[in-house]
Amino acid sequence: MGRGAGVGARNAVTFAQECVIPVERERLWDFLMEVPKVASCVPGVESVEAVDAGAYKGGLRVRVGPIRLSLQGTMTVEEQDRSSWRARMRAEANDRRVGGGIRARMNLTLASEEGGTRLRIETDLAILGRIGEFGQPVIKKKADALLEEFARNLGAALVA
Amino acid sequence: MNAFEYAAPRTLDEALAVLGEHGDEARVIAGGTALVTMMRQRLVRPSYLVSLREIAGLDRIEAANGGLRLGALATHREVETSPRVRERLPVLAETFRRVASVRIRHMATVGGALAHADPNQDPPVTLIALGARVEIRGASGRRELPLEEFFRDYYESALEPGEVVTGVVVPSLPAASGAAYVKFLPRTADDYATVAVAATVSLEPDGERCRTARIALGSVGVTPIRARAAEALLAGQRVGADLLRAAGESVRGAVDPLSDHRGSAAYKREMAAVMAGRALTQAWDAARASVRGTR
Numbered sequence: 412m413g414r415g416a417g418v419g420a421r422n423a424v425t426f427a428q429e430c431v432i433p434v435e436r437e438r439l440w441d442f443l444m445e446v447p448k449v450a451s452c453v454p455g456v457e458s459v460e461a462v463d464a465g466a467y468k469g470g471l472r473v474r475v476g477p478i479r480l481s482l483q484g485t486m487t488v489e490e491q492d493r494s495s496w497r498a499r500m501r502a503e504a505n506d507r508r509v510g511g512g513i514r515a516r517m518n519l520t521l522a523s524e525e526g527g528t529r530l531r532i533e534t535d536l537a538i539l540g541r542i543g544e545f546g547q548p549v550i551k552k553k554a555d556a557l558l559e560e561f562a563r564n565l566g567a568a569l570v571a
Numbered sequence: 572m573n574a575f576e577y578a579a580p581r582t583l584d585e586a587l588a589v590l591g592e593h594g595d596e597a598r599v600i601a602g603g604t605a606l607v608t609m610m611r612q613r614l615v616r617p618s619y620l621v622s623l624r625e626i627a628g629l630d631r632i633e634a635a636n637g638g639l640r641l642g643a644l645a646t647h648r649e650v651e652t653s654p655r656v657r658e659r660l661p662v663l664a665e666t667f668r669r670v671a672s673v674r675i676r677h678m679a680t681v682g683g684a685l686a687h688a689d690p691n692q693d694p695p696v697t698l699i700a701l702g703a704r705v706e707i708r709g710a711s712g713r714r715e716l717p718l719e720e721f722f723r724d725y726y727e728s729a730l731e732p733g734e735v736v737t738g739v740v741v742p743s744l745p746a747a748s749g750a751a752y753v754k755f756l757p758r759t760a761d762d763y764a765t766v767a768v769a770a771t772v773s774l775e776p777d778g779e780r781c782r783t784a785r786i787a788l789g790s791v792g793v794t795p796i797r798a799r800a801a802e803a804l805l806a807g808q809r810v811g812a813d814l815l816r817a818a819g820e821s822v823r824g825a826v827d828p829l830s831d832h833r834g835s836a837a838y839k840r841e842m843a844a845v846m847a848g849r850a851l852t853q854a855w856d857a858a859r860a861s862v863r864g865t866r
Binding site: 475476477478508509510541542544545547548549552 | 609612613614615616687688724725726727793829830831
């Protein structure tokens with residue numbers, strides 16, 4: 412996060428996260444490119460279905476303090492480059508009850524290292540509407556907690 | 572705001588029964604200063620509100636084991652102006668006086684503020700520094716927790732579904748002790764703190780060395796934070812200005828601020844160190860003065 416008080420920046424954040432999954436790069440890549448499989452490792456995901464090539468719709472439940480969000484939206488895989496181990500995804504989701512939504516762009520990179528593969532996720536996240544005001548300060552912390560659980564689930568799914 | 576049912580039972584048992592019946596859809600309301608705001612913003616949309624206002628005796632401020640017990644329904648203003656609180660724990664009255672505006676303080680309750688678990692509030696900071704315990708009632712009975720264990724995450728507490736905060740018990744300070752609450756609020760007087768620190772210092776009978784110190788901070792993490800490393804630096808030591816400053820500096824390692832419109836995380840961390848040093852110095856000076864006063 413690391414940003415100051417700029418008004419324009421208030422509900423937009425950019426952050427990078429990394430984790431190491433104890434499997435080889437090829438295997439992790441193949442798994443990550445199958446969105447429904449990956450989705451089952453994301454905490455709070457309720458449903459995912461393919462609507463088009465590289466496009467999916469689904470639902471995600473997140474809790475921030477007293478606020479329970481039920482985000483419904485779409486995710487699109489915009490770019491997959493197995494030769495450089497990079498992928499780009501875009502997600503858009505809204506919560507109709509609370510009023511607001513998120514727009515996210517994610518860049519994924521995989522790098523081999525001893526003991527597994529380092530997954531790096533760079534995220535540009537915009538939070539729209541009422542949920543932005545309340546949730547913005549903790550988004551990075553929530554995202555870190557989410558990634559930690561995701562990495563654990565991913566590891567368990569792949570090693571099993 | 573969404574439509575909702577409203578119940579105002581006359582006993583706690585009735586309130587707990589209603590909460591049990593409606594589960595997730597029900598919310599407890601006391602002063603409403605936090606909940607109503609969130610409902611108006613449509614951030615929360617409970618279909619059932621259970622008011623605690625008609626339950627007799629829940630608002631009492633009373634002496635308990637030499638200390639104080641604040642009933643959950645006591646308002647901030649009642650704590651601020653209570654002769655009993657002012658006499659026994661002036662730092663607590665002063666802390667409640669620093670909350671928001673007088674209109675809010677007339678409505679906001681002690682238990683409501685704790686249950687809301689907003690990490691930017693004033694009272695939890697001083698209550699933790701004083702070693703307070705929170706009383707909780709649920710369908711399965713009564714339990715008590717040290718307040719610092721009650722706060723779990725951003726706006727999240729240890730309250731289980733169907734449980735209610737019924738009060739907070741605050742021990743008295745030992746003889747030869749001092750306490751201070753320092754609220755750094757560079758914007759407006761009714762704002763949340765940018766950084767808040769409460770400190771208590773108790774001296775050895777010789778009046779020269781620190782026996783124990785407790786330090787808690789607010790607005791510098793997802794929950795109020797107790798700075799145990801800083802406390803350990805002071806315990807048993809002959810204390811001077813340098814050591815007080817060093818203890819203040821050490822809170823940098825305990826805090827984990829969020830960047831927001833009150834400042835960046837780095838700025839808040841620096842301010843936490845400065846304000847902790849000041850709070851400790853004030854508490855130390857007050858403890859020393861209390862020793863001189865009795866000799």
